[in-house]
Amino acid sequence: MKLKELAHSRTGDKGNISNVSLIVYHLEDYERLRQAVTAERVKDHFKDIVKGEVIRYELPKIGAMNFVMQEALGGGVTRSLSMDRHGKSLSSYLLEMEISLES
Numbered sequence: 001m002k003l004k005e006l007a008h009s010r011t012g013d014k015g016n017i018s019n020v021s022l023i024v025y026h027l028e029d030y031e032r033l034r035q036a037v038t039a040e041r042v043k044d045h046f047k048d049i050v051k052g053e054v055i056r057y058e059l060p061k062i063g064a065m066n067f068v069m070q071e072a073l074g075g076g077v078t079r080s081l082s083m084d085r086h087g088k089s090l091s092s093y094l095l096e097m098e099i100s101l102e103s
Helices: 027-036 039-045 090-095
Strands: 007-014 017-024 054-059 064-069
Touching: 007 090, 017 027, 017 090, 039 054, 039 064, 039 090
Parallel strands: none
Antiparallel strands: 007 017, 017 064, 054 064
16 A cells, blocks of 8 residues: 555755655554654665665654655755755655555
8 A cells, every 4th residue: 555545745855855744644543654664664765866864753642754864855955956956746755655554
């Protein structure tokens, strides 16, 4: 199943760092997503884009996680030749990640 079936996402940027949030639609899905969507899985999913570390911050009371991705925007807004210099499409890309929720 794709993440977009259980959650929505937003993104932000600062320099060459992108942060992508993952927010569940229903709090009862949070723990399953927390186990399935690790920093390592996110780094692998973005392997062609993110060249640095990925750190996950958990916000369980609101059913959210925030992934801070270093070296993710081709040098940053003023340096990147990317069409999406701010990385706004990264949230949509995260939601395309395939996950398995089998125990």
